[in-house]
Structures are given as structure tokens and as C-alpha cells.
Amino acid sequence: MTTLLSTIQAPDQLAERSLTELEQLAQEIREAIIGQIMQTGGHLAPNLGVVELTIALHRAFDFSHDRLLFDVGHQCYPHKLLTGRLGLLGKLRTREGMAGFPEPSESDYDLFRVGHAGTGVSTAVGMALGDKVQGQGFHSTDNPQGRRAVTIVGDASVVNGLAMEGLNAAGTLDRQLLVVLNDNGKSISEPQGSIAQRLADQDPLAHDWFRAFGLDVVGPVDGHDLAALEEALADVSQRDRPVLLHVKTVKGKGLEAAEQDATTFHSPKPFKLDGCRVEVSKGGRSFTAAAADGLIEIMERDPRVVVATSAMPTGTGVDKVEERFPERTFDTGICESHALTQMAGMAKAGLRPFFCVYSTFLQRAFDQAFQEVSLQGLAVRLCLDRAGVVGGDGAVHHGFCDVALLRSLPNAALMAAIDEPSLHAALELMRGYDAGLSAVRYPRDSVSERLGEAPPFRLGQAxxxxxxxxxxxxxxxxxxxxxxxxxxxxxxxxxxxxxxxxxxxxxxxxxxxxxxxxxxxxxxxxxxxxxxxxxxxxxxxxxxxxxxxxxxxxxxxxx
The missing domain is CATH 3.40.50.920 (Rossmann fold)
Structure with missing residues (x-):
């Protein structure tokens, strides 16, 4: 049976479809994504939440000409399916198939490889200015055929420092720019910070905050109502100034289990559906779980140890630590630079802070590792999860330069664990290492039981x-x-x-x-x-x- 989705080879084919057909298309996109991720794993809940929004955007704009920038790239699956890549879905997150994040080598519709949050507004501002300088920027009367710029911001990435810098620049533009705020009330886990709370409370001050940057604010609009989305986009697409369109969506829309537990289904492993019952594949004991248990053990012995993460409590195991020590565990949201600087302040106050972060995301906080930690002679401890090659998440998430970055810092102690006992031994050395920054790296993998107990770590000894x-x-x-x-x-x-x-x-x-x-x-x-x-x-x-x-x-x- 031919599906409507299989007939869509390019977004311009959406123009001829009725509202009823578009709703059917949305359902087919969800079914295709769910069916594939059940087999291979991948980002599920974020993509299920943006299906109608993606369809509406491709109807309102011509992204073969206009500019579409993703802020968090894990929302891109519907976009890829509407731009001729349905045939690649069967090999999702493999070299031969569809990348899990925007990938320019796949399609001209993908402008940037995007895996780190907070970048979308700034790249959109840059492209808007670039087009304007070259006389290609859209203006409703002077250049109605010019290029328009759109960025989709979601999963609480708007609180990232870079996103705020981008908004600050966006408000100065004297041309069209659309920032779509996909407000699903979630980050990867629960959103953090005052802006997230004000959005959740529907506090008018949240919109005033965006207006203070110089943006018009429209919405909130139901992100699953195609008619309402198209009406709003018809308006904002013609404005010759920066606009924020506030869209309310449900993360995991269309799969009850994902709607009820968007954190677990943010990026699940392969899973099975049996009626209302969901069974997610389980692997062996992970380095992440081993790190969490190691941190809990030393926190039980040392009241000065505190732990932080940046919006990744489940990915780093900090959620388990928080259950045991809620007053000594901190989630800063998607703010790695702030998190490491906060840890420096806590070290200065006399605590022993551990910052649990993916190796790839540490790159966003290297300046703070140097300026606020090393130059001050402070002891901040880094647990670098997902170090090395990470598999399906691809190049945007590989952790391949933490050693090169941190090796330059004076008095740094850099370690790697090979199994759970060695990881716990490294954490214990780090707990008592006060001469400077210390770090232990470990992969996204299961721990081996091959070697048994590990001797204590001694500084500089193999x-x-x-x-x-x-x-x-x-x-x-x-x-x-x-x-x-x-x-x-x-x-x-x-x-x-x-x-x-x-x-x-x-x-x-x-x-x-x-x-x-x-x-x-x-x-x-x-x-x-x-x-x-x-x-x-x-x-x-x-x-x-x-x-x-x-x-x-x-x-x-x-x-």
C-alpha cells in the first residue's frame, strides 16, 4: 500500500495537500519514526513533538531558498522525511543511512551539522546578515523574493548562554528573522532555571524577557494544530523585523509511553510495544551507572563532595546521585560554562565539586576550566562520560579532544578508567587531589568484569x-x-x-x-x-x- 509519506519527495509537494491529508501525513511520519526507533534506537520524543510544526514550516517557507537552522539537531527527523530522505530512514544513525542530526552532506536542506544546543539563533543571525550584505535578504516590499531566515529552538536550549547572546544580536536586526520557540516544558530531563519556570507558569514576564531583546512575540500557538500554525506563520513570515513565535508542543506526541515519560524516551534503545506495555532493550552494566555508584560511595564518606551536571542527569547517572543526596546535587540546565564556573565557586568555598559531563560538551566550558579553575589553583573534578567514539550520535557527539584540551592546564591530573574498579579508584584519587583540576574519562559502553579488583591509583603510575x-x-x-x-x-x-x-x-x-x-x-x-x-x-x-x-x-x- 502506497502511503502519503512515500509520495513526498520534496517539501513543495506539501502545498497541494488538504488539511485532512496533512493530518494523515503527520500520523504517517510518527508511525515511521516510531517503527524505526523501535528497531535501532534514536531520538524519539523530541521528533514526535515537532511533526505538525515541521510540516507547517515547510508549507510557509521554501527552504531550498530560505534558511532553516536547527538549534537542537535531534528534532530533525520529520524535516529529513519531508526533504526526500525516507529511503535513508531504514539505516538510521549509520554511515549508509540517515544521520541522527542535521547533516549537510546528506542534503542541501541541512545547513549546519548541529549537535550542541544554543547555536541556532546565532547561526540564523549570521546567515540573515550574510544574505543582507549580498542583497539577498528578504524584505516584504523591497525584496519579496529574498531569503528569509528561521531557527527552531527547543528542549530548553534557549537558556544556554550562547542562545542569549544570539537573541541579543537578533534584536538589532532591521530585517526578517523568525525564532520558533518549541516550548514542550522539557529539556532532556526536567528544565532548569527561572525562564523555564516562567514559561511553565505562563508568566507574561517570559514574553517580556524576549521583548527586552528587541523581538516581537507572537503566541503561544498550539504546536499540534496545523491550521493555527499556518495562520501564525502566514503573519510572522512577512514581518520585516525579528520575531519570536512561541509554540506549545507535547514532547513524545502520539506515543503514550513517550508522552508520559519523555525523559526515558528522549533517546531510547530499541524497544518493543505490547499493547500499552513498553519493553526497552537493556545492555550490560554501563560505565555511567558505575560512575554514579562510585560518586554515591564517596559522598557517603565525604560531606564536602558535591556533584553537578548540565541538563544530563539521566545521561550521566547524576539522577541516581540526586535521589540519595538531593541537597548536594545540582542540574544547571544546558549551561556547561556556567556549571563549571559554579563548580569553581563551590571549590573556592571549600567544597570538593565533581562535574559530570559528556566529553563533547566539555568543549563548551574549556575557557572556564582554564580561567576560573586552573589559573585560580582550584580543584574541580571532571567525570567525562561518552569519551571517545560514541556510535550512532556521530561526529557532533564524539569525545575526541578532551585530553588535548586539558593536558595544557597546569597541575591537571588526567585519568582514564578501563572498568568499574578502576573507575572507582580514579574517583577516590580525584576526591583527595587538591592541587588543580582532575578528570577521568570513560566510554559509552558496558563495564568489563575481566580483571576484577583494581589497585589504588597513584599519581603518574601505570x-x-x-x-x-x-x-x-x-x-x-x-x-x-x-x-x-x-x-x-x-x-x-x-x-x-x-x-x-x-x-x-x-x-x-x-x-x-x-x-x-x-x-x-x-x-x-x-x-x-x-x-x-x-x-x-x-x-x-x-x-x-x-x-x-x-x-x-x-x-x-x-x-
């Missing part, structure tokens, strides 16, 4: 995982869980060569005595890490060798 190999033909220095893969390789090579494997544990400070010994033996040394080679652990080894006058010609870096 761990020999193959003590029975006295004079190895090849030495492997592995930073992070790839040490376990190195052990597998060493086992496979038995009989051909002997391989010694060390869990490096530290990228800073290095185990200099071990490196000296290995390089002096003139055996091949292989460094392995789930991080960019530039600036990573292997680079640190080469830098030390050069400074110490050691021959590093036999060092091979993998990363």
Missing part, C-alpha cells in the same frame, strides 16, 4: 596488566578500555611474539619511569587511545621522549 611477560618483544601503553583490546591482541599473538600491556591510567602526569625504561630497551612501543592522535596520550609520550632526549623512533601511535 598498571602492568601482563606481569608474567618479563621481556616483551612489543610494549603496549593503552589509555582507557582499549587496554582490554590490547590484552586480546596479545593473547592472539602468543607463539609469534610476546606482548606486554600496560594500563597507562594517566595522560598527565605520565609514568615517566616506565616510559624511560621501555624506550631505553629499544623495543617497539605502541600507544593506543580512543582519542584524536593530535594532542592525545601518544603525543604526550612523544613530547616527554623529546624533552628527555630519548629515542622515540620505535613508538607507534594508534588513536
Amino acid at each position: 598498571r602492568n596488566l601482563t606481569p608474567k611477560v618479563r621481556t616483551p618483544d612489543v610494549a603496549v601503553l593503552a589509555y582507557g578500555p582499549c587496554a582490554l583490546s590490547a590484552l586480546d591482541a596479545a593473547e592472539q599473538l602468543k607463539g609469534e611474539m610476546s606482548v606486554g600491556v600496560w594500563d597507562a591510567r594517566f595522560a598527565k602526569p605520565l609514568d615517566k619511569g616506565l616510559i624511560r625504561k621501555l624506550l631505553a630497551s629499544r623495543r617497539p612501543v605502541v600507544t593506543i587511545e580512543d582519542h584524536a592522535r593530535i594532542g592525545g596520550f601518544g603525543s604526550a609520550v612523544l613530547e616527554f621522549a623529546q624533552q628527555a632526549g630519548l629515542d622515540a623512533s620505535r613508538v607507534v601511535r594508534l588513536g
